[in-house]
Amino acid sequence: MVDEKYKVKDYYPTIGIECHVQLKTKTKLFSSVSNEAIDAEPNTLVNHICFGLPGALPVLNEEAVRLASKAAFALGTTPQKFSKFDRKHYFYPDLPKGYQISQFDEPIILDGSIVIHLEDGSQKTINITRAHMEEDAGKSTHPSGEDFSLVDLNRAGTPLLEIVSEPEIHSSAEAKAYAKELWLRMKYAGVSDVDLYHGNMRFDVNVSVSKDSQKFGTRTETKNLNSFKSVERAVDYEIERQIKALEKGEKIVQETRGWLDDKQKTVSQRSKEDAHDYRYFPDPDIPPIVLSDEYIAEIKKSVQRMPEEIREELSEAGIAKATIEALMESSGNEDYVGLVIEAQKDGNKFAAFVANFIVNDYFKLISDSRTQTNGAESLNKLPGIKVFSDVFELFSSNDISSNSVVMILFKFSQGTTGSVNDFVDKNNLRQMSNSGEIEKIVDQVIIDNPKPVEDVKNGEMKAIGFLVGQVMKASQGKANPGLAKDLIKKKIGV
Amino acid sequence: MSIWPSINDIAKDVKSGKTTALEQVEKSLKQIADKDADFNSVLWLCEERAKQRANEIDQKVNNGEEPGRLAGVPFIAKDNYLVFGAQTTAASNMLKGFEAPYQSTAIEKLEAEGAICVAKANLDAFAHGGSTENSDFGVTKNPHDKTRVAGGSSGGSAAAVALDLAPFAMGSDTGGSIRQPASFCGIVGYKPTYGLVSRSGVVAMASSTDVLGPLTRSVEDSALLLDVVSGKDSLDGTTIDRDEKSYLDFDEDSVKGKKIGIIKEYFGEGVDEGVESSVREAIKKLEDAGAKVEEISLPSLPLALAVYYVVVPAELSSNLSRHDGQRYQYSALGSNSLDESYENSRTQGFGMEAKRRIMIGTHVLSSGYYDAYYKKAQTVRTKLINEFKQAFEEYDFLVGPVIPTVAFKIGELNQHPLSMYLQDIMTVAVSLAGLPAVSLPCGESEGMPVGLQIIAGQKKDRQLLSISKVFEEIN
Numbered sequence: 025m026v027d028e029k030y031k032v033k034d035y036y037p038t039i040g041i042e043c044h045v046q047l048k049t050k051t052k053l054f055s056s057v058s059n060e061a062i063d064a065e066p067n068t069l070v071n072h073i074c075f076g077l078p079g080a081l082p083v084l085n086e087e088a089v090r091l092a093s094k095a096a097f098a099l100g101t102t103p104q105k106f107s108k109f110d111r112k113h114y115f116y117p118d119l120p121k122g123y124q125i126s127q128f129d130e131p132i133i134l135d136g137s138i139v140i141h142l143e144d145g146s147q148k149t150i151n152i153t154r155a156h157m158e159e160d161a162g163k164s165t166h167p168s169g170e171d172f173s174l175v176d177l178n179r180a181g182t183p184l185l186e187i188v189s190e191p192e193i194h195s196s197a198e199a200k201a202y203a204k205e206l207w208l209r210m211k212y213a214g215v216s217d218v219d220l221y222h223g224n225m226r227f228d229v230n231v232s233v234s235k236d237s238q239k240f241g242t243r244t245e246t247k248n249l250n251s252f253k254s255v256e257r258a259v260d261y262e263i264e265r266q267i268k269a270l271e272k273g274e275k276i277v278q279e280t281r282g283w284l285d286d287k288q289k290t291v292s293q294r295s296k297e298d299a300h301d302y303r304y305f306p307d308p309d310i311p312p313i314v315l316s317d318e319y320i321a322e323i324k325k326s327v328q329r330m331p332e333e334i335r336e337e338l339s340e341a342g343i344a345k346a347t348i349e350a351l352m353e354s355s356g357n358e359d360y361v362g363l364v365i366e367a368q369k370d371g372n373k374f375a376a377f378v379a380n381f382i383v384n385d386y387f388k389l390i391s392d393s394r395t396q397t398n399g400a401e402s403l404n405k406l407p408g409i410k411v412f413s414d415v416f417e418l419f420s421s422n423d424i425s426s427n428s429v430v431m432i433l434f435k436f437s438q439g440t441t442g443s444v445n446d447f448v449d450k451n452n453l454r455q456m457s458n459s460g461e462i463e464k465i466v467d468q469v470i471i472d473n474p475k476p477v478e479d480v481k482n483g484e485m486k487a488i489g490f491l492v493g494q495v496m497k498a499s500q501g502k503a504n505p506g507l508a509k510d511l512i513k514k515k516i517g518v
Numbered sequence: 519m520s521i522w523p524s525i526n527d528i529a530k531d532v533k534s535g536k537t538t539a540l541e542q543v544e545k546s547l548k549q550i551a552d553k554d555a556d557f558n559s560v561l562w563l564c565e566e567r568a569k570q571r572a573n574e575i576d577q578k579v580n581n582g583e584e585p586g587r588l589a590g591v592p593f594i595a596k597d598n599y600l601v602f603g604a605q606t607t608a609a610s611n612m613l614k615g616f617e618a619p620y621q622s623t624a625i626e627k628l629e630a631e632g633a634i635c636v637a638k639a640n641l642d643a644f645a646h647g648g649s650t651e652n653s654d655f656g657v658t659k660n661p662h663d664k665t666r667v668a669g670g671s672s673g674g675s676a677a678a679v680a681l682d683l684a685p686f687a688m689g690s691d692t693g694g695s696i697r698q699p700a701s702f703c704g705i706v707g708y709k710p711t712y713g714l715v716s717r718s719g720v721v722a723m724a725s726s727t728d729v730l731g732p733l734t735r736s737v738e739d740s741a742l743l744l745d746v747v748s749g750k751d752s753l754d755g756t757t758i759d760r761d762e763k764s765y766l767d768f769d770e771d772s773v774k775g776k777k778i779g780i781i782k783e784y785f786g787e788g789v790d791e792g793v794e795s796s797v798r799e800a801i802k803k804l805e806d807a808g809a810k811v812e813e814i815s816l817p818s819l820p821l822a823l824a825v826y827y828v829v830v831p832a833e834l835s836s837n838l839s840r841h842d843g844q845r846y847q848y849s850a851l852g853s854n855s856l857d858e859s860y861e862n863s864r865t866q867g868f869g870m871e872a873k874r875r876i877m878i879g880t881h882v883l884s885s886g887y888y889d890a891y892y893k894k895a896q897t898v899r900t901k902l903i904n905e906f907k908q909a910f911e912e913y914d915f916l917v918g919p920v921i922p923t924v925a926f927k928i929g930e931l932n933q934h935p936l937s938m939y940l941q942d943i944m945t946v947a948v949s950l951a952g953l954p955a956v957s958l959p960c961g962e963s964e965g966m967p968v969g970l971q972i973i974a975g976q977k978k979d980r981q982l983l984s985i986s987k988v989f990e991e992i993n
Binding site: 072075076077078079080081082083084111113115117120121122123301303304305307308309310311 | 598600606608613616618619620622717718719720721722724725726752753754755756832833836839840841842844845846856860880883884885888892
């Protein structure tokens, strides 16, 4: 029964999502060839197993099993004690053996669930039907105007985890939130590099619409979406396209569709009517996977904080929701969340200080330096917790200004080393927080600027800014501006 | 009498300088040149590489280095083993001209001990058959009678050993392919426990029953070879640990006091009288040597053949999918589309028997038929495995013939696939259960050799070789 709130025109949309996650193993799922296909020349990461030579046998990469087992915990369940691999048969030039090794009826993960967080602040639980390991196929390209195709087998045999959701998603916003939540969980479980640009996670969306809230319509599957935005847009497009078609009295064809990012539309690729009989059967070359209770317990222990826990812990520190999400979603190589959680041991205020610097200032530094130096992001590296803690202490005791905070942390992000206190002294950043010293300067400024003082007295509060500026100037920027302002007001008597 | 001393003695003589590896290789090549023309047991020679390896081994001997336990011993490998120095075709046009870019683990292990592959032996194409008549490169004839088959699918390997072309040959056994030709040719054929020898680098037939093993002139030679080639392999996930003891470490009292079960289902209708009497006589000898012999029944055995001809075609239809004409060897040119290229390449590249088995296998895995065939066959297979397990709780060994007849005439059965399949009735059950079994020469019928099959429990290979050694001595 689909809730009324999801209704678009007269139709209830229903969406199920299949997501292929590339597991971050060093080598392929069934051979010892490197998995680092990003910069490799075509067909250089290929051995007799990837190439499907006679006599070549697959040997299961245990690291892939370990990562998939971790993923089970990230999906709110535990890995199955018994699972096995099956062969899925079809002929295609990028499938060297004539079958893909996958898990058919006994996958490593069954019955999970995750909570998704929508942009409007609401939450919803989506159930996971199953997730199974399988090897990727190679890559085929069909140069236009040529009478040949090209096959690159570098990717053939790359370990994937295919996560299948229940059809419990009913809007593009939910689809996007689901995709994002999966991405976060795979990231924080350390299961995948989650690099969307390089296809580490690919989403297939199954969309249908129905006038009857209790019945599904005919669905289409739009494959290979590699961004949250394209998931959202493809779902929207399909809902609208299907409703339009139905309104015109047409029937929806069950088919596979592709997403054209430049045109922002889906197009038909293949009708399900020429669907294969894959002739699945247990792969006799690969013994079943049997996980012991000890193994599962050890995996469970190794799984780090999941997004739900991070949200909860950081919220307690008073960090804004948007800041938390920004910290978690950041795609850099650094463990921002880990740093903030470490800071939290020294108090919530300190944690918030670190979090705000990272999200409000550091991310900007990174993106600025990227545009300036063409992607030299590696020049920046967050300083250690000690530097943060020294800076935070100086700031809390009014010894340095908020401008100096950012400046110091930037310098330390870009290679400055040594003690923060020495740096502050060397660069004359220490504020005048001694009210006696500032008072003397304030007195002089009031004497030197009778006109603005009059203006203030007459209620022109803007003039206070000018007077504060004069105090800052006279103190060579070292006066604490807040303190100066308070003193001026007190002296003038407003 | 064989012109070859035992494998151990050849290696000893090479190491002591009494002979050289090159002499041994040349002797083998000469044997092949002189004797094989009429029999066609050998398909391709590895002459150049064999001589080069012989020189390397002789160099080692001269330098006082250890050349290995099989130093300078020439051998012939079934042509489904990937070996450097000659093409690997599995006797099929589909792979004609295929030069292996890597070697099978078994060959690597043999070479590491100094053995030298001199030639590749004929087989039924892709090991599909029991007579070597399905070879795309001609039938292998029986050394005892040229009008008869040598058996199969390791028919070339068995005939080569019987012809004395080399001291030993390597074969593969999926449903009897080592034991049956060994029986037909009157030599020792050893099928190890499933998983004891890596299958890596051998053209696959059926993954769950394929086992590699030696064909030799003596039990001791087989034991030595098993000792070299067995053990876990990082290139084959189904391999198991080998016996902690050497396979040459024969048990004392391997017969006396042991309980031997005569498999009831393997005698009776359909078994040649001559075969039965030879085998019964052989069993009597074991009894005389102190074994306790009784008849035993395994009620599911008559179903084994049906199970085998569902499970094995299913697996091989899948394993043969990679031969699609797109990456290596036979590829039909002039096709108008990808689908046509697949269809033409496979239609032209595969022979009749491969096509027949691919069709059976594809059918039994098809949606709607899977439960009725493949799944049911696996259920019966489990039942069969359990019956064997039970039997081995009570008995140390089971015995029977290898095959109901002696070697049949060339052309006698190859127009009748079903009659041909029936020949496998006594060997396939052991394969389905993954048990070790041996075929030992035990007598003659119609002037042709007869083999005794001894079967042991899983991983009881050393015990099986021990009793075989005793039988060889008392026979």
